[in-house]
Amino acid sequence: MTTTQTQERPGLRAGNTPGSLEKAKARRDRRTYTALLIPAILGLLVSFVLPLAYMIRMSFNHGEADGVIIEGFTLDSYIQPLSDPFYWKVTLDTFQMGVVVGVVCVALSYPITLFLARTTSKYKSALLAIAIAPLLTSAVVRTYGWMVILGSNGLVNSSLEALGLISAPLKLTNNMLGVQIGLVEISMPYAILAMISGFGRLNPQLEEAAGSLGASKFQIFTKVTLPLTLPGVLTGFLMVFVLSISTFITPTLLGGGSVQVLATEIYDQTTGLLNWPFAAALSVILLVLFGAVVAVYQRLTKKLGG
Amino acid sequence: MNQSKLSIVDLTKRYAPGLDPAVDKLSMEVEEGHLVALLGPSGCGKTTTLRMVAGLMDPTAGSIIVDGRDITQTPVNKRGMGMVFQSYALFPHMDVAQNVAFGLQMRRVPPAEQSRRVAAALDMVKLGHLAKRKVRELSGGQQQRIALARALVVEPTLLLLDEPLSNLDAKLRETMRSEIRSIQQRTRATTLFVTHDQDEALDMADRIAVMNGGLIEQYDSPSVIYERPNTRFVADFIGQANFLTASVVADNGPTASGGATAGGASERNYTVDVDGLGRYGATGHPGFVGSTRELVVRPHRLRVSLEARGGEAGIAGTIVGVSYTGDTVGFSVRVGERTLQAQFMTSSAAVPRPGDSAYLSWNPSDAYLLPGNPEVAAA
Structure with missing residues (x-):
């Protein structure tokens, strides 16, 4: 009788304690997962981690004019920008530009995203494709487009003049305003994409429920729609902020040399003055700015989610 | 409130x-x-x-x-x-x-x-x-x-x-x-x-x-x-129902229960001719004599006996299916071209088997002539 039982239940034989089969399977599974991750890890290592480490290492070298780099370990490249009010202003301008562009871009993209998230039209995917179609042309081309529209003889100024609203052309290019206008439009597809993924909790029945409980259209928006879409709004803002403080094409072209942000400074130091350690140090400062905003973002989303 | x-x-x-x-x-x-x-x-x-x-x-x-x-x-x-x-x-x-x-x-x-x-x-x-x-x-x-x-x-x-x-x-x-x-x-x-x-x-x-x-x-x-x-539609959607075609032959006066119709007139007992299978009792609104209507009987209101008893023979059919669920037992009874459903509380008595003969009947008050549907053409 005992023998029969043992034969019927091989899992209880010596060496196979209860659960050991599951453990062995879990070990095999872990090995499979690790193997599948290796290509991605290798790719990131080569294309991201190593260059970043190299950049950080570079920022501690001493750089001189004409591209002479003296290997060593010095804080020269950090002391210089941190002690120079010009670089403080550049950093502040960069941050401010990111915030302004982020806020305006999200505000303009919000109604579009809300419409796209809510519509039950059969053209929904087509409409979404149209909303993000600007991504098909490069930012350079779109920036040139804005230069033509915003220039002294551009569409905006000539229209306003023709209407007799202004006598002299408004200065809409070669300054921060022009850069911000350009960045807002260029970032909108990203804002829409980032936000629409965060609008998942929106459900027409929730708005109907609020209405049936006595909320006006405005109250439905402030008490239900907006709070439910806030995670998406934050993600959209973060996306636009990060993109706009790191881009140098639009500030360079629409700024016409008179707009200095960290990205344009880094570009100038790298390709113009060939002071790589200094450019590297500015890049690290930009990275810290990113990090700070991401940390705030994470705290906020955690609060909203919890 | x-x-x-x-x-x-x-x-x-x-x-x-x-x-x-x-x-x-x-x-x-x-x-x-x-x-x-x-x-x-x-x-x-x-x-x-x-x-x-x-x-x-x-x-x-x-x-x-x-x-x-x-x-x-x-x-x-x-x-x-x-x-x-x-x-x-x-x-x-x-x-x-x-x-x-x-x-x-x-x-x-x-x-x-x-x-x-x-x-x-x-x-x-x-x-x-x-x-x-x-x-x-x-x-x-x-x-x-x-x-x-x-x-x-x-x-x-x-x-x-x-x-x-x-x-x-x-x-x-x-x-x-x-x-x-x-x-x-x-x-x-x-x-x-x-x-x-x-x-x-x-x-x-x-x-x-x-x-x-x-x-x-x-x-x-x-x-x-x-x-x-x-x-x-109502009879079919609410609960289960057997539908038969019945020609109303005679009015036997108001029902004993005195059930009132929506119009206020009391229900009548009728004698109906069911699909040429014989004459049976049914209940309905007044004024149905001479018309042909749909007759509805709920499965658990059908009486099934296994042998013809006395004068009340009932409609003869053959049991073609039995579904036993413990509390109740359901029969599918084949009568000519159609299959009727019957359902009972189970008892200790033997459950009939498919192939057995069965005789179906009902109380007149359990067979209702549908008033809302138009008359149907006589079969």
Whole structure:
């Protein structure tokens, strides 16, 4: 009788304690997962981690004019920008530009995203494709487009003049305003994409429920729609902020040399003055700015989610 | 609690011109404190009707009147109704107490009174201890009760329930059924309840409106709907039914029970000729002699005997199927071209087998001539 039982239940034989089969399977599974991750890890290592480490290492070298780099370990490249009010202003301008562009871009993209998230039209995917179609042309081309529209003889100024609203052309290019206008439009597809993924909790029945409980259209928006879409709004803002403080094409072209942000400074130091350690140090400062905003973002989303 | 009377007059909804209306000139009255079920298959217009009453959808024509006041043009947030949605629609960014307080907040009820009424509403659904919970930490049954509390705390003119039990598992559904019913009876809130589940409607409602194709087929109490269906659709949708074609041969006078028809005239006993299978008794509205109508008999009202007894032979048939479920046993009996269903409580007696002969008969009061359907051509 005992023998029969043992034969019927091989899992209880010596060496196979209860659960050991599951453990062995879990070990095999872990090995499979690790193997599948290796290509991605290798790719990131080569294309991201190593260059970043190299950049950080570079920022501690001493750089001189004409591209002479003296290997060593010095804080020269950090002391210089941190002690120079010009670089403080550049950093502040960069941050401010990111915030302004982020806020305006999200505000303009919000109604579009809300419409796209809510519509039950059969053209929904087509409409979404149209909303993000600007991504098909490069930012350079779109920036040139804005230069033509915003220039002294551009569409905006000539229209306003023709209407007799202004006598002299408004200065809409070669300054921060022009850069911000350009960045807002260029970032909108990203804002829409980032936000629409965060609008998942929106459900027409929730708005109907609020209405049936006595909320006006405005109250439905402030008490239900907006709070439910806030995670998406934050993600959209973060996306636009990060993109706009790191881009140098639009500030360079629409700024016409008179707009200095960290990205344009880094570009100038790298390709113009060939002071790589200094450019590297500015890049690290930009990275810290990113990090700070991401940390705030994470705290906020955690609060909203919890 | 407010008790309001709801009248719906010629309510029509056409989603697009040229399309058949989803709700077609529907009229009905709901008495104060009643729970009325709108019952029908999907697409019959029951949810559309409810949404128009709630103000979530504009009617194409007709009017909705609450306590004598026409509210057809009143926006949803001014109607003062409480609605429970199929998905419950609890606000995920608020806790339980905030959800329940929402309607009071919108009505600018003072905070002290708000918290008192929220606590009372949560106690009513027995979930006072969950006030600070997040919505997503609740089970389906708990969410459903919170949704009910949220709708009732504002003391609505009408309570509207849109398939409130369809997302619960079978066991919980039964519990919530009686709970909703008892809360409704305590608050005496006039309630309109949409469901596709006949058991739910029979169990909970004071009156049932059976809907089909945008029209009300019958609006009556559950027992009348079951015992005296107006049309073949109602008889078929509520419970199980056997349909036979019967030519009415003779009027045998008013029924002993004196059951009254909708028109006020009392029901008559008739002798009918069933598909040439013999003459049997049946019940129906007055004035049916000489017409051919559909006759409905519920499976458990059919008598089945295995041998012909005395004068009451019954319709002879052959048992072709037996389904034994413990409590009941069902027979499929083949009679000529058609198969009839019969059902009984089981007893210790031997269960007949397929192939056995059987004789079917019924009490005249259990065979009902459908008044709502047009006469059928004699077979």
